[in-house]
Amino acid sequence: MTAFQTEVLVVGSGAGGATTAAVLAEAGRSVMVVEEGPAVAPGRAEPFSLQELAGSYRHHGCSAALGSPPIAYAEGCCVGGSTEVNSGLWNRLPAPLAERWRAQLQLAEFTPAVLDRYADRVESWLGVSTVPGSLPPSSAVLERGARALGWRHEEFPRAFRYDERGRGTKQTMSRTVLPRARAAGAQVVAGVRVQRLLRAGRRVVGVRAVRTHDDGSAEPLTIEADHVVVCGGAVQTPALLQRSGLRHGIGGGLKVHPTIKVVARVPEVLDHDDVPMARITEFAPAIAIGGSASRRGHIGLALADAGADVSAALGDWEHRFVYYACIRSDAGGRVLAVPGLPTPIVTYRLTDADLSRLARGLVHLGEALFAAGATELHASATGAPVAHSVGDLGGWWDAVDRKRANLMTVHLTSSVRMGEGVDGGVDSFGVVRGIDNLRVSDASILPEAPGVNPQAAIMTLAARNADHLLAAL
């Protein structure tokens, strides 16, 4: 068995892991990052393409939380994690939400000044900006609809840098923060799946892992470490902790942003290479309205979710685009590692209030799309009436039920949860209860789903937690 040694072992190389590694390495600590997925050269696969699904996602992008209805979800599984495959949409943690968390969970060092300081720092690494010039047509649809109805809307800032010709490059972890960590001496190893944490009393002493080489051969490893920071995301992190015998406050309380889609047909030809940067905030934080990846295949999938005649509707696919309504959900879910299964079981049971909120989001989305000039809308609930005017939207309330709604999510959070003196699994800085040198720094520590894209919150907290760890070294 091969053995490695490091001062700090970071498990996972996504938004949380990369940030943790960069902060610690730049402070001169010895850091090793292990990533289960492969290293994929940035830009090798077309964004949102089938090739990307196959190469950079866990389960080729087809995971599901079991429940009624089930919720499909996607997780990145490659060096850089989900930041390699997401849309780079950037929202700082909403200040009122952060303040509520601070007060309710007695979070230490969680004031706006502290959070802003760390957000500034990670933003300076990435570059966060809006699109130079006017928005592409797919974004303009949302903007036009919102304006016609007098609804609040805005352009998403994104973790993008634009060259002088206006061409944007998404600032993924493998383009930005991981090179920064490597430059400071961190070692990043792909193809390493951590099976369990090795414990001795109140401490972890390292991990047991399997490394898969490019030729497909597997090699068992042990990695000894003074400190371990788990950054596997809201599904993999609790599963690893559970496999290692840590169950208190671990795995319950999973939150997602349940999302329902509409395929809109509009008179003009739309762009299909990127997601829309415009979003409607009128009903935030309960409901967010925006646009999804809409290559021909995505449109076909979304039409299939609606139970539509896909081939006929794809005839004019250049005029069609996928938009979504996504909600903050009252419900909770659970991640459960089952001995013998490589993948944990994820369950999520939507409440009636959640389903109603999804239907409400869908109806409001329909209003905006018709106000923008859409002529035909397919909602992703099997057999929902195809809407040709606002008068048809009333039929969507009853179509969004537990049997027919086709839901998905790309945001999973809160399966470990930080807090002081509560049922969560970690303290204000991500230290696992009862294990002094084990931390969690990823989406799973967010106390609730934030109602906005979580990458900024994850990186901000990871930088803050890494500073706290530095103070302990």
Add this chain to the structure above:
Amino acid sequence: MTGSDEIVITGAAGWLGRNLVEAVAPVRSAVRVLVQSDADASILSLAGRSVQPVVGDVRNPADLDRLFDGVTQGATVVHAAGVIHPAGAVRELFDVNVGGTSLVLDRARRTGMGRLVHVSSNSPFGVNPSCDHRFDEASAYKPYLAYGASKEEAEELVLTAARRGDVDAVIVRPPWFYGPHQPARQSQWLRAVRKGRFPLVGDGGNRRSMVFTGNLVHGILRAESVAAAGAAYWIADPEPHSMLEVLATVREAFKAEGFEVSGGQPRLPRLAGVVAERLDRGLQRTGRYSQPLHVIGELKESIVCDISLARQEIGYDPAVDLLEGMRASIRWCVERGHEL
């Protein structure tokens, strides 16, 4: 009053809605009402020439477009549409109470309506922690089951709209109401009390605020003209009563109206109410709803509110007390040949 004497009323064919339409129809130039059926439209039209019914569903954006079409800017909106006891599934509470409110608020803003009075409930606040406690306008949300959760979410939408300056909205919170145009369930209740068949759950010392529909209409019209945007007021009868007093007063009202009252006072142990509430909770978690379980579960509780702020700030002055209000309800049933 705002710039127009016109008024738009949702839920106009409901228990409160009919009382409100009857009160305003003779004195307003236009009363635009949303009703669910042609039959309801015909009945409400009898209240006066000013009544303009629109048949539709409060969840349907196109129906609401027709409701607000051509209404003068600055007109008042009373949003009284809501589901208290869903016919089958809990989901309906959220679709109508939250979804309907979201759509109505948005239409009110877009069409430049004036004051919007949102009819809420005691349910977002749950039950009093003790017999002598009263809810006031500083009480925190603690919703009672799905209905309470739906009315809380609706209140939050209204308060957000008011805070952002989208809609000049205020909230009235009536508890259990009674009065003319009562639904069949209320007539059954009166009959059961008269015949001594309605059980007390527990010792009957738990207290309730109730509100006569006439008092509530008065409160809504005060809120229309006086209240500040974003305010919320408890609107109830002058005094709360213990459940024992409520039942005794109903029987007294029957006697005063020439009815015979019979039977004794059946009692259920408080435990029966506790069990009913548990079953109700379990059922609601699976999306289902049983009205008898819900009612028995809630009967054991005190739900009392303090109306001082409404008295002080908007001049709310409830003229009708429980005995007089119950007598009016009984007379209304008798006039319409309802069996009591």
